[in-house]
Amino acid sequence: MDVTTARVVLIIFAFSSLLHGSGGEIPPKPTGGVTLVPPVLPDDGPQAFPDAEKANMPVFTMDYPRIQIPFEITMWVLLASFAKIGFHVYKKITVWVPESCLLITIGLIVGGIMHSVHEEPPAVLTSNVFFLYMLPPIVLDSGYFMPTRPFFENIGTVLWFAVVGTLWNSIGIGMSLFAICQIEAFGVQDINLQENLLFATIISAVDPVAVLSVFEDVSVNEQLYIVVFGECLFNDAVTVVLYNMFNFVAEMPVVEPVDVFLGVARFFVVGLGGMGFGILFGFTAAFTTRFTSKVREIEPLFIFMYSYLAYLVAELFAISSIMAIVTCALTMKYYVEENVSQRSCTTIRHVVKMLGCISETLIFFFLGVVTITTAHEWNWGYILFTLLFAFVWRGLGVLVLTQIINPFRTIPFNMKDQFGLAYGGLRGAISFALVFTLPDSIGRKQLFITATIAVILFTVFLQGISIRPLIEFINVRRTNRNLDTINVEVHCRLMEHTMFTCSQFPPVGVLFDEAIVHSQTVREC
């Protein structure tokens, strides 16, 4: 291990120990912190002041609770960022092991250290924080950089796999697990059908975060990428509906046909409502950017605010927020990039990527941490069969659904593509966050949590690590997206930058009207 690596690793662990000392609880009001003398600080709210007895003026004080929340958030983000830097020191590792696995491993280590010193994980790690703050940036990143034309060319297949595929998985896994529960030897007879279906819904949703981190390294052909990726974004509608439905009926002694009908109605509300809000906010953002020519500094802000609003409003009405934000990004992207300045455009793209990247890093990292610090309930039979059924039903589902959809496709999926589709169905943090939101009235909630974590770790590690060699081995059609010649790239960009420079100065820019039109054609490359 060379000096630089040692330094980096040392820094990582130094930060970890710093965090341990910080304590996990967030006090409701800032009270007096650790001080060497009574604190006399500008602070909101009344403070206990020194008594009338003589005390000298403090020269050196500390007040940690006041800054605790922003400080801990900053430190966790820094730690995760250092981990990312650290991985690339060993180039060979990142070739074979996806970053997601490495991050989970680091998280497991940190979680282990925290557990051994009896620290609680930071109180910020709740499902609310995950759904409201960590997930939106990733989904915005996916939606914003989604290649639009290939996406809409495959929209039918995407929806087919997203809707029917997720239904197939949920019901298949749920019924199989219920059958397993009937076997006395496994000791899980108290789990009824609805609870099994609820759990199956949680673990059958393919996760965009996990898929993204793996498929980015494996350059599969675009059709495959679009379908897997579109599927994991759009299955959110189905997951939301099924989760609510099974959650609701888990409490009901009787399920009436009208409820099934209402469930179908709800699916359309959730799906179309999500898309509707997305389109609405997307067009509003596009319209707003028509007026931002005098306030160039805050142009990127509008993009982020509108996307986030689309997400929040969808969450407000309990419809598919992921679909809302993806549709918003898809809708506004081209209008916005024409309206805003070049610098704002670069900033938007880079910030979207940055936020998505750091959110993804934090999610996997915390996945590792919370895996250690959560109370588990292990059951060999249930968990092993969960893994088996998740794998089998995914494979079967892809097989059957592809047979049905292939006649309608211009480029049918061959067996190798189907393998990629099936094997690339990784589960991730969305399942993890969803299982934590299960009501406590469900008796075997701990078992479900443990089983979900097992499925996630299994798919992310096993499938995540092996997918690349397997894809290369069976020679799945690869993409040729990245193979522009250097010559083409240099000339594209040179023309683009030259046109941009000249267009900054209106009198000069007028002379280049034709050239500008040409540059827009060139921009396609």
Add this chain to the structure above:
Amino acid sequence: MDVTTARVVLIIFAFSSLLHGSGGEIPPKPTGGVTLVPPVLPDDGPQAFPDAEKANMPVFTMDYPRIQIPFEITMWVLLASFAKIGFHVYKKITVWVPESCLLITIGLIVGGIMHSVHEEPPAVLTSNVFFLYMLPPIVLDSGYFMPTRPFFENIGTVLWFAVVGTLWNSIGIGMSLFAICQIEAFGVQDINLQENLLFATIISAVDPVAVLSVFEDVSVNEQLYIVVFGECLFNDAVTVVLYNMFNFVAEMPVVEPVDVFLGVARFFVVGLGGMGFGILFGFTAAFTTRFTSKVREIEPLFIFMYSYLAYLVAELFAISSIMAIVTCALTMKYYVEENVSQRSCTTIRHVVKMLGCISETLIFFFLGVVTITTAHEWNWGYILFTLLFAFVWRGLGVLVLTQIINPFRTIPFNMKDQFGLAYGGLRGAISFALVFTLPDSIGRKQLFITATIAVILFTVFLQGISIRPLIEFINVRRTNRNLDTINVEVHCRLMEHTMFTCSQFPPVGVLFDEAIVHSQTVREC
């Protein structure tokens, strides 16, 4: 009023009314929100589930408390951004009235509306939120774009005005007000000397936010700009020490000489400690960016994280956080801009500007809102004399201090520059936030709050609006910074972009080694 303006104004008021309906209180735990049927939502924590009696599955639900915090923050930011767009519709207004005044006015209007419907201002408007979340971006913006060479050439003058000037103002205003308090007619005899000095400290600090927003529009010569601006950044050290000192001694019956000595010692701890932390984090950031070549997406994040950490750690030890973050930005800027990619560099600059801009907008906006919604205590005598003394002591201070420092300056300040220095000493939101942190044990706290607001509004409106015509009238030396010829600019940028494009491709880039060195020289323009 044309259609577009009407639309924009309508949107602003529509948003305002939306916010009113949202309620100001933030409940501690998400409870069931407004629903048409019992809510069945993925939400953290146990929820009240429908009874065993039959209830159909909900098709349409709403859960506002869950998303309340991020939603309200997003809406306030959007509203402030719309206000900024709206101002530029009337071009003539922004020429004569600084944006700060317009924003305060909008804030006053919104505050008035909220007050009339008996709404509380959002619970997020606390001093903690201001100091921890709103102020750092602005100060980072100032520090990052501070022209370094002129700054260090004037460092002596800057420190002279920052330290001695602020002391002069605080003590002068404090003693004068104490003299006024002795006059029975004003009815403020209960305010003792220490409390007067404490209040004087709060209002004598020239505010970077206010000064920045005004001086950006008025292109004064660089010396003047640097000195005023540097002064308001570096007077923070003095303000912190004096505030703590007078806060402390306000409780003490007796002030011993040792306390004065400790006060001086504390000043050095605060000032040098702030700069020390800033330099430490600045160099750490510069060092970290050496290893970020493989993680380009998150490069900008390190800059923001390190600057913010410098600020937070300084706050932790109750030393000058403003000096810490400014020094950090000054230190790391050049190293970082050499180490990171061009896109990251653009992103960092643009995001720093964006965050600074939106923070500044929000601060003035909330200043207006909270002005209306706070309980006031008016006292004609005290407040009018406060305004008078703030003005007079500032003028006297500049006069006297300039006489002393001029012999040491290469470019002495003439009378017109001194006028600019004195008249440009605006107070702003830092005073506002500080006065709210006064302990409740101070009897006339409400009067102090009202007086501080009066001083801020007076300086921002009167001086802010009149400074531009006055500066033009008396013909203060202007800057020639913005007068590059178009020819020079076009060629600078074209060369820069061409070099960047070619440097992206290492084999090609090697051929341009000499040209790259040349471009760095060109980059100076």
